[in-house]
Amino acid sequence: MTTKDVVFGALGLLACCSGVLVVTARNVIHAALWLVVTLGALAACYLLLTADFVAWVQVLIYAGAIVVLLLFAAMLTRAPVGPGQDLDSGNRPAAALVAGGVGVTLVTLLVQAFRSAYVDLDRVAGTGAGRPIGDALFRSYVLPFEIASVLLLAALVGAIVLTRPEIGRR
């Protein structure tokens, strides 16, 4: 067991624990901040796995933009942000059961499937850098990449339709 393994395990534990805190926190803002910790720990895991580009994208997009979006949504709507607001519904035990069951199943499945798989990190160094990902994005997956922009356009048009009353009469 190398130092890398120990650090990786610690980061994984951090991600799991803060993940649990995201769903158990009594305050929406606290939950969003715990989410930053989870996503940050995951980004550090990616770094250890030599996927540095993915790690920085994770920090920029998820820990940065998405969580900021969540906080803005909580601020701009009448979401219950104060302490003591009851966020739990009566379905809590059932939800915990389903989530636990899914978690156990998937972990068992992945451990079973990749028990004997071994990747030498020194040999794959560089596969997670910007260049190979850019290559894949603009060559093998160029069509899905371009079609995703159509999806964003649909979302933009839809957001305007649902929220913006017609300004002025033409």
Added chain:
Amino acid sequence: MSTAQSLPALAADFPAPQIAYSALSPMVAVFGAALIGVLVEAFAPRRARAGLQLAVALLGLLGGLLAVGLLAGTREVTAVGAVAVDGPALFVQGTVLALGVAAMLLLAERSLESGGGAIVAQAATVPGSADERALVGTDHLQTEVFPLAMLAIGGMLLFPASNDLLLMFVALEVLSLPLYLMCGLARRRRLLSQEAAVKYFLLGAFSSAFFLYGLALLYGYAGTVSLPGIAAATQVTASNDGLLYTGLGLLTVGLLFKISAVPFHSWTPDVYQGAPTPVTALMATGTKVAAFGALLRVYYVAFGAIRWDWRPLLWVIAIATMAVGALLAITQRDVKRMLAYSSVAHAGFILTGVVAATRAGLAGSLFYLLAYGFTTLAAFGILTLVRDADGEATDLSSWAGLGRRSPMVAGAFAILLLALAGIPLTSGFTGKFAVFSAAADAGAAGLVVVAVVCSAIAAFFYVRVIVLMFFNEPAADGPTVAIPGAFTSAALALGVAVTVVLGVFPSPLLKLADQAALFIR
């Protein structure tokens, strides 16, 4: 300075991907028209928008149909293996485009509702507010619905032609997201409509997550997301079966949700009921046709070698879907909800063709999809005509005696219902015969027996509506039947004509479906 020097060098050692745009031309036409529609929305004056939008959309759809016709017979994999243009893909694309033309005409109909049509005047107004009441009778119209519908149709064209799971996922989202939005745009009963949109959005997002997780597991299994690559992996790899079957199962959940098969059907009646009826027509036909195209490709191309593993699963789902759809349709008191459950039952009938896993099964399913699509689209179209003071009168009791007051509309609806029930000399009978005989030949005789019993149960509630329309006294304060405008008339005529013609002369289309029924691998 350094970047200026290195850019040409970088460009030199980056070989550009080969994309045959001619093979993608149906998608290019539709997405192009959608983009022009967005520009029209930005620059055209409001008075001119609705007409311009319809013209642009119809041009795009007809251009796409022309492109599909020109591509007939093409068998080509392009865009670095991401898109497969072959017989089934082109057949499904042609069907979706033709259904899209009819749905677009229904969307554009403005004579039924004091100049505005079925789409809300301004989606951003609060339901029940004074603003909303002031707008409901005006000729205002949220014309963005046209480019949104075109984007959804573009996704429907790409979905069955996707040869890799990643593109399939993106196409699934492109076809779903505009539909989620359009569900919330009904002119009347806005709260019901918005509830439908939220419900569809949340459940659809869950089902997409299932699809994505299945995709990830299959990537872990095969090391690739391309369908032929997964097929090759199932033939050589004996280990990691857990990943394969769990991945396949999760992927199937995402696909079954879109075709509204049991047990992933519970959204269907609520969403179909709440959405504006032209949008429901597009969802019930175009989405289902496209999703079946994708389902067939996934099962036949990627998992054809392990068909003995997935056939029993689809057996059970087909039986459950037919039985639940038919039985729950009987209990409905609302025509729109009844048609929604009828579309669930038909998903089960088409699944019997999928279970066959033969060329005949594929050809039968393709024929059935086209026949079902036109019949169902016209049936929803007729729902827009029967109205009372609150908009569409979909309660079953108010349809009593409709045949005496409006024999043309009631007669057309009766023909469509008979086709949905599968009575001979209609397209529904030919379609059912094609999928059932294919399933029986492939050794699924038990399934066919169940399917025939379920067809008989389903016939009961279709015929009940016919009896109600023609042999009951009309209610004193019953609904009126609006005179359809030119657009609705054209869409209904198309649907009824296809239903009758495919029942009387099915052989040319059966032959075409049979020729098309070969996936490129």
